[in-house]
Amino acid sequence: MNRADVTARVWQRILDIRAGHGCACCGDWSAGERAALEIYAPLARRDMGAVTIAQIGQSLDGRIATETGDARDVSGPDGLCHLHRLRALVDAVVIGVRTALHDTPRLTVRLCPGHNPARVIIDPRGRLPDDAPALRDDGARRIVVQTVARARPDGVEVVRLPSESDGTLAPRQILAALHATGLRTVLVEGGGITVSRFFEAGLLSHLHVAVAPLLIGGGPQGFNRLTQVAALADAPRPTTEVFDIGSDILFNCALTEAAQARHGNWHSAAVSGAGASVTARG
Structure with a gap:
């Protein structure tokens, strides 16, 4: 390693x-x-070319938070630095509204040099309050993807898309809309459901899983495949490199042939x- x-x-x-x-x-x-x-x-x-990355920080037993929702210290200090470095390298970071409401993330680059990425919140029904930390004006672009005709504060961009039959937004349409606004390198940061939906849609080129040495025992999982396989032979086995990044171990997975070529060249x-x-x- x-x-x-x-x-x-x-x-x-x-x-x-x-x-x-x-x-x-x-x-x-x-x-x-x-x-x-x-x-x-x-x-x-x-x-x-364009790239779409997903990042998950989790415990040894695959949890991203406790049953009470405490997720603050799942990643070690080096795992958090890694996440901030990814933010510094992308055009935009994407989270779902549940993550924005529960974790109140700022989605900025604070632990390494670099520029803050555009912050994108997937909020189909317009639940995110206008004073949420992710919508604060610090010079970075702020984008809300929603289905409803809800106005947002000056400077906050609204991307309005049609909803799926279950009320959600299609990841492919979201990514196409971001590309259309010039955001070509995208980090899907959370939560687990949002990451899983982008994976199931075949939109992720890279998956980074940073594993911290702790055992939580319960709580939400970092990654949930929506499509189950009956045999392990049918399970995806991405090309993976493993790195010791200090407090955490990083699994750097290339999910597509284009991602493999990128890492090779x-x-x-x-x-x-x-x-x-x-x-x-x-």
Whole structure:
């Protein structure tokens, strides 16, 4: 198992790659820094097409919260840093309204350098109050996807879509609407139902599962497949890399052939331009 070491210099290189004026193919990196590049550089590349990532932070027994709903300390400190790094690399982070109401997340980048992504809340019936933390004006785009004709405060964008027969919104329509507004790299952060619905729709290219060493014993699961398989031979077995990220263990899963190609080729070409700083390898 590789131990990732996200030093300041390797994270700056990853941010340079995201901005389009850095490369991943050159540099004198330690083994830990190289592991960090393997995790984040494929997601930072903007020249390799759109990408949709899901992130789950869970316990050893697959729980994301207690039965009372306490989810604050499921991920260890390094697992939380990993989540914030993912936020810094994407155009938008998506959550369902239940997560927004219960966890009151800010969905900002606070634990690492980087820009806050657009915040997208899936709220079919318009239940999210206008003073929710995710809708606070801090310069990042704020988007609510809903079916109802509910007005939102100035600066909050509303994407109105038709509902499914069960009152939910189709993940494929949501993702298409985000792409249409220029948000091509998307992180589906929660909750478990939202992540599962995007997975079942075949829209996820990557799945990151960060497992913390604790046993909760009850409470909601991080991932629930809506389609059950009768035989293990029929279960999806994604291409997976495992990394020690400190307090948590990261399972980095490529769910599609395009994702596998991205991970296989992320270091094969440089993105040149102002600000690139590289050291040639011997």
